[in-house]
Amino acid sequence: MIGSPTQDVEGFVAESLDALGREPEQLLQHLIAVQRRFGWVPPAAVERLSADLDVTRTQVRAAIAFYAFLHDRPQGDFDILFSDNITDRMLGNQRLVNLLAERLGVRLGETRSDGRVTLGLTSCTGMCDQGPALLVNGRAVTALNPRRVDRIADLVEQGTPLEHWPGDFFRVEDNLRRRGLLLSNPVTDGAGLRKLIDKGADAALAEIERSGLRGRGGAGFTTALKWKFAREAPGAERYVVCNADEGEPGTFKDRVLLTSFADLVIEGMTICAGVIGAHKGFIYLRGEYAYLVAHLESVLARRRAEGLLGESILGIPRFDFDVAVHLGAGAYICGEESALIESLEGKRGVTRKRPPFPVVCGYRDRPTVVNNVETFLAAARVVQWGGYWFRGEGTDQSAGSKILSVSGDCERPGIYEYPFGTPVHRVLTDCGAEHVQALQISGAAGTTLSPADFDRIIAFEDLSTAGSFMVFDHSRDMLDMVRSFAAFFAHESCGFCTPCRVGTGLLHNLVEKVADGQASAHDLEEMRQIGSVMKLASYCGLGQTAPSHIRNTLDKFPDIYKRRLRSEEYTPSFDLDAALSEARALSGRDDAGAHISETQEEEA
Amino acid sequence: MSQSFKLDGREIPFLPGQTIMAAATAAGVYIPHLCHNPDYAPQGSCRVCVVGMGRRQVSACTTPATDGAEVDNSSEAVQESRRSVLQMLFAEGNHVCPACERSGNCQLQAVAYYVGMLSPHYPPFFPRRPVDASHPHFIIDFNRCILCELCVRASRDHDGKRVFAISGRGLASHLVIDSPSGLLGDSCFAAEDRAAHVCPVGAILPKHKGFERPIGERLYDREPISKVGDVRSHDRAHESEVD
Numbered sequence: 001m002i003g004s005p006t007q008d009v010e011g012f013v014a015e016s017l018d019a020l021g022r023e024p025e026q027l028l029q030h031l032i033a034v035q036r037r038f039g040w041v042p043p044a045a046v047e048r049l050s051a052d053l054d055v056t057r058t059q060v061r062a063a064i065a066f067y068a069f070l071h072d073r074p075q076g077d078f079d080i081l082f083s084d085n086i087t088d089r090m091l092g093n094q095r096l097v098n099l100l101a102e103r104l105g106v107r108l109g110e111t112r113s114d115g116r117v118t119l120g121l122t123s124c125t126g127m128c129d130q131g132p133a134l135l136v137n138g139r140a141v142t143a144l145n146p147r148r149v150d151r152i153a154d155l156v157e158q159g160t161p162l163e164h165w166p167g168d169f170f171r172v173e174d175n176l177r178r179r180g181l182l183l184s185n186p187v188t189d190g191a192g193l194r195k196l197i198d199k200g201a202d203a204a205l206a207e208i209e210r211s212g213l214r215g216r217g218g219a220g221f222t223t224a225l226k227w228k229f230a231r232e233a234p235g236a237e238r239y240v241v242c243n244a245d246e247g248e249p250g251t252f253k254d255r256v257l258l259t260s261f262a263d264l265v266i267e268g269m270t271i272c273a274g275v276i277g278a279h280k281g282f283i284y285l286r287g288e289y290a291y292l293v294a295h296l297e298s299v300l301a302r303r304r305a306e307g308l309l310g311e312s313i314l315g316i317p318r319f320d321f322d323v324a325v326h327l328g329a330g331a332y333i334c335g336e337e338s339a340l341i342e343s344l345e346g347k348r349g350v351t352r353k354r355p356p357f358p359v360v361c362g363y364r365d366r367p368t369v370v371n372n373v374e375t376f377l378a379a380a381r382v383v384q385w386g387g388y389w390f391r392g393e394g395t396d397q398s399a400g401s402k403i404l405s406v407s408g409d410c411e412r413p414g415i416y417e418y419p420f421g422t423p424v425h426r427v428l429t430d431c432g433a434e435h436v437q438a439l440q441i442s443g444a445a446g447t448t449l450s451p452a453d454f455d456r457i458i459a460f461e462d463l464s465t466a467g468s469f470m471v472f473d474h475s476r477d478m479l480d481m482v483r484s485f486a487a488f489f490a491h492e493s494c495g496f497c498t499p500c501r502v503g504t505g506l507l508h509n510l511v512e513k514v515a516d517g518q519a520s521a522h523d524l525e526e527m528r529q530i531g532s533v534m535k536l537a538s539y540c541g542l543g544q545t546a547p548s549h550i551r552n553t554l555d556k557f558p559d560i561y562k563r564r565l566r567s568e569e570y571t572p573s574f575d576l577d578a579a580l581s582e583a584r585a586l587s588g589r590d591d592a593g594a595h596i597s598e599t600q601e602e603e604a
Numbered sequence: 605m606s607q608s609f610k611l612d613g614r615e616i617p618f619l620p621g622q623t624i625m626a627a628a629t630a631a632g633v634y635i636p637h638l639c640h641n642p643d644y645a646p647q648g649s650c651r652v653c654v655v656g657m658g659r660r661q662v663s664a665c666t667t668p669a670t671d672g673a674e675v676d677n678s679s680e681a682v683q684e685s686r687r688s689v690l691q692m693l694f695a696e697g698n699h700v701c702p703a704c705e706r707s708g709n710c711q712l713q714a715v716a717y718y719v720g721m722l723s724p725h726y727p728p729f730f731p732r733r734p735v736d737a738s739h740p741h742f743i744i745d746f747n748r749c750i751l752c753e754l755c756v757r758a759s760r761d762h763d764g765k766r767v768f769a770i771s772g773r774g775l776a777s778h779l780v781i782d783s784p785s786g787l788l789g790d791s792c793f794a795a796e797d798r799a800a801h802v803c804p805v806g807a808i809l810p811k812h813k814g815f816e817r818p819i820g821e822r823l824y825d826r827e828p829i830s831k832v833g834d835v836r837s838h839d840r841a842h843e844s845e846v847d
Contacts, residue, residue, distance in 0.1 A: 058782035062771035331773070348773070353648055353666045495751075495770075495777030497649050499685075502692035505775045506726055530726075533688040536661045536681070537651045573727040 004074075009044040012037055017052055024053045025364070027346030028063060031070055032287070032327050036138060039079060040071040059347070066348040066494075068122065068330030069138065069287050076111045076118035078156045083133040085124030085249045086440075086484040087407045087470055093132035096149045097121070103153035117156050123332060123488055124249040125288040128407035128470070129175045129414045137162060138290050141169045170291065174256045175414030178430060181393050181401040182377055183417045188263040190308045192271055192384035197314055201275045205231070208275075208379060210387025212399030216374035217243060217335070218442060218466035219541070220398075223379060226369055229359040231276040233367035240272045240281035240321075241363065241370040243340055247286055247332040248443030249488060250468035251405045254373040256415050258285075258292055261377055262299045266323060268376030270309060271383050272369055273321040281323040282363075284340050287330050296325050332492035336540055337370040338362075339494065350496045351540040372466070374403055394420035398459040406431045408440075408471035416469075418458065425454040433471045438478055438557065443468035444485040445545035448478075448552035479515060479560040482553055486511040489546040500543025503534040507547060513573065520567040524554060609673040611655075616669075624664040624675060625653060634830040635677055636686060636715045638693075638804055639752035640665035641836060644761060650752055651689045652715060656682050686719045695726035696775070698733065698747035705814045706806030708822025712750060714829035729775065736781070738789030741811055742800055749779050749807040759799035767793045779807075804835060 016033045020026045027049060034045045041064050050057045064070040082088070082097050097119070101108055104117055111118040127133035130142040139162055141152070148169065155165055176183060196204045209224035230238060242265060246254040257265060269281050283296060300323055303309040313319040326344055328334050334343045338352035341363050352358075362368025371379075378400060382390045390400045398420035404427065407413045411432025418427065428436055439449040441458075442465035449456070449463075456462050472478065490508040495501045510527050513519045531547030538544045553560060577596045584594050608617045611628055618627035623646060628635050639650040648666035655664045656676030664675075676682055693699075693712065701707050733746035751770060756779075759767040767788075771780040783790035793799065800808060819825065823832060 056766045056769065056782045057784070058766070058769040058771070058780050062769050062780060065771045065776075066773045333773075348770075353646070355668065490774060493774040495772065495774045498651050498689045498692050498696075501751075501775060501777060502696045502726075505729065506692070506695070509727065530688070533685050537654045537685040537689060539648060539651065539663075 004038045004040075004042045004044075006042075006044045009034070009038065009042045010048055013045050013048045013052075022052055024055050025344065025346045027053055027055055027060065028067070028329065028343060029326060029346070031060070031063060031067075032329055035070050035329075038074075039077065039137075040074045046072075053346075055346075062348055063346070066331065067287075067328075068491075070329050074111070074115065076106075076116055077159065078117045079120075079135075079137050080117060080152075080156075081120045081122040081125075081135045083123075083125035083127060083131060083135070084121040084484070085128060085131075086481045087128040087250060088124070088132040089480065089484060090408060090472075090476065091132045093144070096132055096144050096146065099146060100149050100153055103150065104156060116159070122288075122330065123247065123492065124251075126246060126252040126255050126286070127172065128250050128252055128405065130173055131407075135288065138287065139170055140172060140288065140291055142172055172255070172259070172291075174260055176256065176260070177406075177412055177414040178416040178418070180417035180419060181390070182374075182381060183261070183403065183415070186261055186264070188267055188380070190267065190306070190314070192264075192267050192380040193274075193308060193314060195383050196271050196274050197316055197319075201231075204271060204383045205275050207383055207387040211378075211382040211390035212387070212394075213375065213378055213382055213390065214398070214460060215372055216378065216402070216466065217372035218248075218464060220460040220464055223371065223375055226359055226371070227272060227275050229357075230278075230367040230369045233360045235366050237280075237364070237366045238273075238276050238278040239363045239366060239368040240269050240276070240278045240323075241337075241340070241344065241368055242269055242281070242283045242323075242373055242376055243335065243337065243370050244283050244289070244373050245286045245328050245335040245340060246373070246466070247335045247492075248445065248466055248468050249485070250407055250440065250443050250470040251466055252407075253403045253405045253415055253467045255289055255292070257373050257377055257403070258283075258289070258296060262296055263303070264380045265373055265376045266299065266303060266309065268371075268378070268380035269323060270313065270321055271380060272371070272376065274313075274319060276367070276369060278369075279320050279322070281321060282344055283323060283325045284328060284334070284344060285325055286328045286334075290327055293325055293327065300325075331494075332488075333494040333540075333542055336542060339540075340370060341368065348494070350494045351542075374467075395457075395459050395461065397461045402458055402465065403467055404458070404465070404469045405467050406469045406471070409433060409436070409473035409476070410471045420459045421457050423455050423457050424449065424463070427458075427469065428454065428471065431471070433473070435473045435475075436471055437474045437476060438472040438481075440470040440472070440481065440549070441465050441468065443470075444488050444549060445541070446548070448481075448549055448556060450556045477560065478553055478557045479511075479564070482549060482560070483511055483515055485549045489542070493542060493546070497537075497539035497543060499534045500538045500540075500546060503530050503538070503543065504546050506530050507534075507550060509573075511550070514561055514564050517564050518566055519561075520565055520569055522569060524561055524565075528554065607669075607671040609669050609671065609675055611675045612677050618669040622669050624655060624662075624667050624669050627669045628664065628677070633677070634833075635664045636718050636829070637665055638711055638715060638750060639754065641754055641757075641802065641804075641834065643836070644754065644757040647753060647757075650693075650750065652686055652719075654682060654685050654689075661685055683719055687721050688725075690716045690719055690721045691723075691725045693750050694721075694724040695728045696731070697749065698728075698730065699724075704748065704806045705809055706748075708819050708825040709835055710806055710824070711804035711829065711835055712748075714824040717824070718829050731775075733778070736788050737811075738785075738787040739791075739793060739811075740789070741795040742788065742793070743809050743811055744779075744781075744788055745807055745809065746779060747807075748805050750805055751777055751779065752804060754802045754804060755779070755799045755808060758802040759793075759797065762798040765792055765797065765799070767791050767797070767799060802836070 343349040648663035
């Protein structure tokens with residue numbers, strides 16, 4: 001697809017404008033629709049959207065440049081992105097990437113000259129329990145193996161449309177391995193919502209408070225307090241936002257919750273709306289899970305038909321609340337709540353200045369509750385069954401249960417729900433992990449544990465986690481994990497603040513210097529120093545936690561660095577001899593005198 | 605009842621809603637900064653103005669002052685963060701002070717001196733950033749842009765034009781211009797715009813003149829930025845130098 005006729009583009013944009021509306025907030029959703037239809041966002045679409053939504057051309061172009069799944073030039077008819085989390089790598093994705101590249105005659109990061117296919121890599125797609133995975137035109141393909149990749153190559157060469165690809169390529173399993181407090185009972189019939197109506201908003205909020213429920217996204221802010229602040233904030237309009245942008249490498253619980261527990265999640269959102277007085281809500285769904293949109297829309301439609309959503313919910317006058325699904329387009333930072341709100345407003349997902357906090361000044365500068373998928377699920381059950389029911393499990397500071405996404409070197413990867421306070425070794429035993437060398441908990445931004453730490457417990461007061469749980473056995477080189485995460489953060493930093501924007505780039509280069517065997521002990525000290533500045537001075541959680549995996553592994557796995565050091569002291573990052581290669585090529589010389597050896601450098 | 609906080613032990617009064625930066629400036633205390641300019645909404649992106657509060661460092665330009673707080677504006681930890689942030693900015697772009705028309709009138713250079721930065725320290729990224737000389741009266745040298753977004757804010761909030769924006773993400777973040785070609789000459793940017801005169805570094809420069817006042821005799825050549833403040837407050841003098 002080399003070009004797209006202007007009239008087709010304008011016609012499609014006009015349809016999209018009619019379908020999604022002309023509010024500037026819809027910009028990103030229009031761009032996603034255009035990208036999906038044409039495989040890129042043609043200039044005619046930029047002009048038309050800029051004129052009709054009253055945003056500058058620059059804002060449209062800036063959004064395209066910001067989101068990894070939007071493109072300002074044509075991609076192949078089949079745009080294939082291999083998920084490149086460390087867990088995909090451990091399952092051998094690199095071999096499969098090479099296999100597909102060879103079969104299709106296309107290089108990684110390029111579009112084939114006939115425009116048939118583009119091949120690239122992307123951050124974790126949330127299929128770690130059934131990887132390696134890829135996205136083709138935004139659709140997830142799981143459980144890749146050489147046979148499947150071979151078949152994909154045939155389908156691409158034949159130009160077979162995705163709807164005619166074998167259905168099991170797109171099958172996504174829940175892999176629910178351990179059901180606890182929340183997952184053991186998927187039934188919902190609006191009981192929580194009825195409780196809210198019977199007892200009133202004050203009583204519902206009191207139950208949430210009694211339950212001790214804290215946010216499940218990792219930060220652990222008290223849910224009742226968040227709802228209370230939004231409820232008491234001045235202003236007529238309020239919003240409820242479900243953060244389903246789970247981009248943390250190794251996490252996929254929200255995928256399962258939205259697949260098999262969507263009713264309860266939406267019920268939790270509706271209860272929140274009833275408590276704070278909101279009429280509009282959003283599920284901000286990461287672009288990688290676009291395949292879930294149809295399912296979520298059908299659940300929303302059914303709930304409207306059942307009177308559990310929409311106008312006069314359960315017959316109560318003025319209890320009006322509806323939910324729209326908004327898609328992301330490949331940006332990890334949008335999991336941060338203020339960046340998510342910017343993205344909901346159609347802009348680049350850059351973190352906002354705080355205070356004011358979103359509970360006071362969020363979406364469209366109105367009071368907004370942003371909660372994790374799991375938090376809304378828990379809230380629905382708390383209101384239904386009471387705060388004490390929830391408090392009955394967990395620890396003093398961490399009530400209830402935690403849903404973990406387990407992947408990596410274990411027999412049974414998948415979803416596990418445990419009471420808070422469960423020690424790490426219990427999870428490792430249950431998932432069938434043996435010869436464990438290390439555990440990365442809470443994703444790339446989380447904590448690296450060595451076996452000495454396996455008695456530690458999952459709880460806000462010890463190991464706080466959004467749920468990612470990646471296991472590494474003794475066959476693994478932990479530097480591969482570090483390289484993967486360092487590249488991830490350099491790719492995902494939004495670029496707003498200096499320490500994160502530049503620091504992630506510096507750290508990535510230093511880690512590669514170590515991997516190349518060119519680093520010295522001085523470089524390891526540099527990594528610590530840069531990491532400490534990022535942790536202290538970065539604007540948001542991304543930059544503050546981006547160096548953690550390096551600091552953790554320097555402390556707990558120093559050998560992965562030390563055995564690669566070229567010198568104990570200092571190695572310059574600038575290779576003088578290599579820099580002369582262009583001069584040698586131009587002058588046609590390659591004799592000893594045209595080289596600078598290390599001894600000469602030292603003498604000089 | 606008047607409220608106050610302690611900045612390095614010194615009592616600083618403030619009005620409700622005032623930021624640490626605003627209160628400190630009003631009391632005559634200098635906190636180094638680059639993306640901050642009191643004429644525009646604070647944004648806190650450069651992180652040069654970080655101050656210590658408890659175990660955290662926060663940007664003074666965006667953090668509201670709180671009664672009784674103890675704020676650290678001079679410890680080695682704070683100075684190290686500032687120095688590193690400055691070094692990161694130097695490593696990120698292509699900053700060649702001796703060849704720059706803004707040398708001596710540049711806040712990046714002046715703040716670097718103030719925090720005791722002796723070298724860029726980090727390996728430079730050497731990005732390729734073509735210069736935009738399409739406008740008849742102004743030139744944009746993206747090599748020197750530090751993404752402070754002051755031109756973005758001035759154009760949007762003062763000139764009402766929205767000429768500038770930031771595009772891309774991470775290290776690929778860059779300043780873009782709102783025109784069909786993306787060039788300044790095709791935009792509605794004018795020499796009289798506030799956005800033309802708000803750049804704290806040498807990224808947005810007037811054409812047809814240069815080095816009218818010799819290096820060595822310029823604003824920060826004579827006095828440190830902590831004493832004479834931002835280029836902005838010397839606009840008149842500064843303009844007469846470059847005009």
